[in-house]
Amino acid sequence: MITVSELTRRYGAAEKQITAVDGISFTVEQGTVFGILGPNGAGKTTLIKMMTTLSRPDAGSCAIGGFDVAIDPLSIKKLIGVVPQENNLDRELTAYENLLIYGMLHHASDLPGKIERILKMVELWDRKNFVVSKFSGGMQRRLLIARALLTEPAVLFLDEPTIGLDPQIRRQLWDVIRKTRIDGRTVIITTHYIEEAELLCDRVCIVSKGKLIAIDSPENLKKTVGEYAVDVIGADGKLIQFMFKTRDEAHEKAKQLQNGVTIRRSNLEDVFMKLTGGKIE
Known part of the structure; x- marks a missing residue:
């Protein structure tokens, strides 16, 4: 489903150039939850931005569903949903209005039915007419996931989805993330939370200073030490x-x-x- 090959991204002038992602390669099978684990500054978000067409690689390639992110970004965008680190919901609109406008912009069909189903899945249906500015941080993160699922993407990208949330709310959000695997959906999640990667991911790649240093299932990785x-x-x-x-x-x-x-x-x-x-x- 997803093939990343020698993906590289550099920033800055030649004499002070920083390599944020340094020749990373991996594959992700359809229907799995794939984790990208590493500390802040490891290159996780840069890697996600290249995979989701938001940043062009300096070298290497990434293909999703047979489409190259650099050559055919429009086809890629039809396959993916993205939950960014930053909260870019319209805080002055209700939860329902946020999803309705997003769905209309992306020409989603059967919007009323989809919005009801997805808001129920993330346990926000009873808050559909509440203004987002009144939502807690955890509720807003759930709504971001709901919005990304509205177009029924084959691949869902979650960039540090639980960052800044307290442990109890984080665990509630994990339950929502588990539900996103419905219909064989592939999930890519970046995180620096150890427990999150161990509990949610089928496979994990560990990155440090832009390099991939290990990749396997959480259990197999732990057996190495x-x-x-x-x-x-x-x-x-x-x-x-x-x-x-x-x-x-x-x-x-x-x-x-x-x-x-x-x-x-x-x-x-x-x-x-x-x-x-x-x-x-």
Whole structure:
């Protein structure tokens, strides 16, 4: 469904050029949730902008449904829906009016029926006549997703969909994102939240400083570092980690250490730290 090949984007003059995305390649199968995980500034949003025709690559290519984003952007736009980081809803209109105008601009058919179905799916039907400025942040993010689904896209792009939301609202939005896979829809999500990538994504690519450093299912990625971690605070106050394949091995190591030891399941941040030496923040 989606093929990204050596995609590259640079900014700035030649002597001070910054490579935001550096030769990234991957494929995404139809009907899957594909995560792009990395810290702020890793190049996630730049990558999404190229895949959604908002920015032209300096090198490489991206094809969605057989169409090249640089050669045939109009065909790409018919296939995709995009939920950007920034909230660009019309805050002076109601939820229903926002969807109605968007649907008319995109020549969507059966608008009343689609709006009702989608607003019910994101649990906003009872708020359809409320002005968006009165909505909470979580409600506005749900409405952004509803708007993107109005044209029934084959591929839905979500750029940091839960950023700035408190944990409880974030989990509610995860339920909405899970529902977007109806009818085999492909979902691409960028995030720097470890738990979000682990719970929502079938496959995850980890990016750092514009480069792809690992790609696989969350479970397979975690197995590369060991399934259990032992955390202990050293004499200098810094965290020391030990990784093990089994819980028994982790327990044996914990017995050798002083108090304040924690045994836990490994996560994708452990993978990131092993590969880069840094944290996902």
